[in-house]
Amino acid sequence: MGIIAKQSIRGTIVTYLGIAVGVVTTFFVLTRFLTTEEIGLARVLIDAATLFIGLAQLGTNASIIRFYPYFSSISPKDGLTAKRSDDDHGFFFWAMVVPFIGFVVFAIIYWACRVPLGAWFGDKSPLFVEYYYFVLPLAFFMLYQTICESTCNVLMHIVVPRAVRELIVRVGLLAIYLLYAFGIISMDGLVIGICINYAVAALINLCYFFSLRQISLKPDWTFLKANKALVHRYLVYTGFLIISAVTTVLAPTLSSFFVTAKMGLDNTGIFAIATYMAVMVSIPNRSVAAIASPQLARAIKDQNHEECSHLIGQVTRNMLLIGGFILLVIWVNIDLIFHILPNGTTYASAKNVVLILGVSQLVLATFSICFTALNYSRFYAFSLLLSLILTVSALLLNNYLVPLYGMEGAAMSNLLSYGLYYVLTICTVVPLCRIRVIDRRWWAILALLVVLFAINALWCRFAPTMNIWADSLLRSAVLIGGGALIAYKAELSPEINKTLRDHVITK
Numbered sequence: 001m002g003i004i005a006k007q008s009i010r011g012t013i014v015t016y017l018g019i020a021v022g023v024v025t026t027f028f029v030l031t032r033f034l035t036t037e038e039i040g041l042a043r044v045l046i047d048a049a050t051l052f053i054g055l056a057q058l059g060t061n062a063s064i065i066r067f068y069p070y071f072s073s074i075s076p077k078d079g080l081t082a083k084r085s086d087d088d089h090g091f092f093f094w095a096m097v098v099p100f101i102g103f104v105v106f107a108i109i110y111w112a113c114r115v116p117l118g119a120w121f122g123d124k125s126p127l128f129v130e131y132y133y134f135v136l137p138l139a140f141f142m143l144y145q146t147i148c149e150s151t152c153n154v155l156m157h158i159v160v161p162r163a164v165r166e167l168i169v170r171v172g173l174l175a176i177y178l179l180y181a182f183g184i185i186s187m188d189g190l191v192i193g194i195c196i197n198y199a200v201a202a203l204i205n206l207c208y209f210f211s212l213r214q215i216s217l218k219p220d221w222t223f224l225k226a227n228k229a230l231v232h233r234y235l236v237y238t239g240f241l242i243i244s245a246v247t248t249v250l251a252p253t254l255s256s257f258f259v260t261a262k263m264g265l266d267n268t269g270i271f272a273i274a275t276y277m278a279v280m281v282s283i284p285n286r287s288v289a290a291i292a293s294p295q296l297a298r299a300i301k302d303q304n305h306e307e308c309s310h311l312i313g314q315v316t317r318n319m320l321l322i323g324g325f326i327l328l329v330i331w332v333n334i335d336l337i338f339h340i341l342p343n344g345t346t347y348a349s350a351k352n353v354v355l356i357l358g359v360s361q362l363v364l365a366t367f368s369i370c371f372t373a374l375n376y377s378r379f380y381a382f383s384l385l386l387s388l389i390l391t392v393s394a395l396l397l398n399n400y401l402v403p404l405y406g407m408e409g410a411a412m413s414n415l416l417s418y419g420l421y422y423v424l425t426i427c428t429v430v431p432l433c434r435i436r437v438i439d440r441r442w443w444a445i446l447a448l449l450v451v452l453f454a455i456n457a458l459w460c461r462f463a464p465t466m467n468i469w470a471d472s473l474l475r476s477a478v479l480i481g482g483g484a485l486i487a488y489k490a491e492l493s494p495e496i497n498k499t500l501r502d503h504v505i506t507k
Contacts, residue, residue: 014159014162014163014166014167014287015162015166015283015284015286015287016283017166017167018163018165018166018167018169018170019166019280019283021167021170021171021174022166022170022276024174025170025173025174025177026273026276027273027276027337027340027341027342028341028342029174029177029178029181030177030273031273031341031342031343031344031346031347032181032342032343033177033178033180033181034177034180034181034269035266035269036265036266036267036268036269036270036346037127037264037265037266037269038187038190038269039268039269039272039273040125040260040264040265040266040267040268040269040271040272041127041128041131041191041265041268042190042194042272043256043268043269043271043272043275044125044128044256044257044260044265044268045128045131045134045135045138045191045194046138046194047253047256047257048135048139048253048257049135049138049139049142050142050252050253051250051253052106052110052135052136052139052143053139053142053143053146055102055106056099056102056103056105056106056107056139056143057098057099057102057143057146057147058098058099058101058102058238059237059238059239059240060094060095060098060099060102060147060150060238061146061147061150062375062376063095063098063234063237063238064095064147064150064151064153064154065150065153065154065293065294065297065376066237066297066375066376067091067230067233067234067237068088068091068154068294068297069294069297069298069301070230070301071088071089071091071223088215089220089223089224090217090218090219090220090223092151092215092217093217093218093219094219095147095150095151096147096217098238099143099144099147103139103140103143107136110135110136111133111136114132114133117129117132118132120261121260121261124260124261124262124263124264124265125260125261125264125265125268127265128260128265131191134191134192134195137195137199138194138195138198141195141198141199141201141202142198142202143202144202144205144206145164145165145198145201145202145205148161148202148205148206148208148209149161149162149164149165149205151209152205152208152209152212153291153293153294154294155212155213157208157212158287158291160205160208161205161208162286162287164201164204164205164208165201168200168201168204169197169198169201172197172200172201173194173197176190176193176194176197177190179193180193237380240380240381240384250391250394250395251387251390251391251394251417251418251421254391254394254395254398254413255271255394255398255402255410255411255413255414256268256271256272256275256410258398258399258402258410258413259271259402259406259407259410262402262403263402263406263407267406267407270346270347270349270350270407271350271353271407271410273347273350274347274350274353274354274357274407274411275357277330277337277354277357277358278330278353278354278357278358278360278361279361280326280330281323281326281327281330281358281361281362281365282323282361282362282364282365283326284319284322284323284326284365285315285319285323285364285365285368288315288318288319289315289368289369289372292311292315292369293369293372293376295311296308296311296312296369296372296373296376297376299311300373300376300377300433301376305433305434305435308373308433308435309435309436309437311369312369312370312373312435312436312437313436313437313438313439313442314495315369316366316367316369316370316437316438316442317439317441317442317445317492317493318493318495318496319365319366319369320362320365320366320442320445320446320449321445321487321492321493321496322496323361323362323365323366324362324445324446324449325449325480325483325484325487327355327358327359327361327362328449328452328453328456328479328480328483329476329480330354330358331354331355331358331453331456332456332472332475332476332479332480333472333476334351334354334355335351335468335472336468336469336472338351339468349407350407352408352411353407353408353410353411356408356411356412356414356415357411357414357415359415360411360414360415360418360419363415363418363419363422364418364422367422367425367426367437368422370422370425370426370429370435370437371383371386371422371425371429373429373433373435374386374425374428374429374432374433377429377432377433379428379432379433382428382432383425386421386424386425386428389420389421389424390417390418390420390421393416393417393420393421394413394414394417397412397413397416397417398410398413401413426438441491441492441493444490444492445487445492445493448483448486448487448492449483452479452483455479456475456479459475459479488500
């Protein structure tokens with residue numbers, strides 16, 4: 001995959017360094033020094049800010065990736081003109097200004113919704129209501145951290161922005177939590193510190209973006225007037241994404257909000273720890289998607305269906321294999337993890353939540369590239385319907401299952417809604433975009449994972465556990481080691497095998 005492989009590997013290394021920091025922060029600082037309510041507050045503030053920026057972007061995050069090829073390299077067959085192939089024509093001016101407009105609009109809406117939202121959260125989670133307005137500065141800084149990261153992505157530089165997101169932000173949060181744990185700062189200081197941490201991240205990303213090359217933030221009105229068809233397509237696409245964002249950004253955070261509103265911040269804190277564990281399954285997809293998306297956008301622009309199928313096939317196959325084994329590592333050692341975790345008995349109640357959310361994250365990591373392809377194609381309007389189905393199903397399932405099953409209900413809602421969403425996405429992408437998604441190797445990987453999880457379940461059911469450390473070590477060696485060997489010998493991922501031969505086995 002060339003640059004995709006190189007940048008993805010570097011990005012993944014940075015990401016897992018960040019995970020190491022995140023593990024220390026989440027499992028040995030938060031659980032030891034903060035109450036479940038305080039953990040829940042930090043989680044719901046960040047979730048609320050994430051929801052806010054998803055709306056305030058006004059579709060810019062996807063528009064940057066989809067339309068940059070048209071601004072940076074216009075070919076005659078597109079019916080567009082360009083002065084130079086390396087001229088951005090003021091593209092990044094709009095990338096910076098449009099989100100600011102969106103932020104102002106949704107900040108006014110958020111301010112106006114203080115009373116009804118306060119009433120919804122007030123009974124079970126009054127602490128969130130107390131810090132309600134801190135979501136605004138937090139969202140602003142997170143917004144521009146994300147936008148700057150996307151602009152770096154289209155310039156094929158993902159490592160530094162990834163380091164900022166996965167390392168610098170996490171180290172900053174670790175420092176802030178420790179300051180709070182040892183009484184150096186108050187609860188107010190904790191919340192303000194989280195906001196400052198993301199402000200620093202946004203500033204670093206902005207400085208790095210401008211260091212890559214000479215960037216013009218002056219709009220090129222001449223280019224826009226000469227390419228009215230492109231402007232029209234951009235406005236229609238962005239307007240569509242504004243509507244779509246209302247649905248797509250709600251689904252990932254609904255479970256957290258329902259747990260907060262229906263069960264209180266104590267349970268949100270426990271749910272957050274389970275979520276942190278499950279999210280590790282989809283971590284590799286962040287680096288792969290960041291560098292593969294611009295390549296996919298260009299292939300779709302050139303109507304290269306074979307290249308699209310090749311790229312999507314590699315991503316879905318490798319994400320299933322890598323994410324599946326990460327989930328297996330977590331599940332095989334789940335009892336040991338809660339045994340090691342400070343106050344682990346408190347969080348062990350979310351054991352099944354970890355598995356359900358982990359499977360949901362595996363589905364997301366494997367198939368999110370399909371929705372990306374649909375968004376970049378001329379059939380992107382279908383994604384609005386799919387997003388609406390995702391959000392409505394998540395809303396209905398959370399409203400029904402959380403009161404019945406608590407946190408497990410929230411996790412099941414997440415899995416069921418995403419499962420339906422991606423099944424429908426694949427059924428849409430394959431015939432409309434003429435793209436292959438799943439091949440025989442993918443099915444072989446799925447079969448291997450199912451067998452490994454089944455063996456683990458039988459082992460736990462019938463084999464006596466003498467020592468939790470010895471049991472975890474033995475099962476890990478047999479299932480993970482044996483499974484990895486089978487995957488390598490069967491060439492289930494030629495790309496991973498080649499990487500191992502080139503960089504590990506031959507050394």
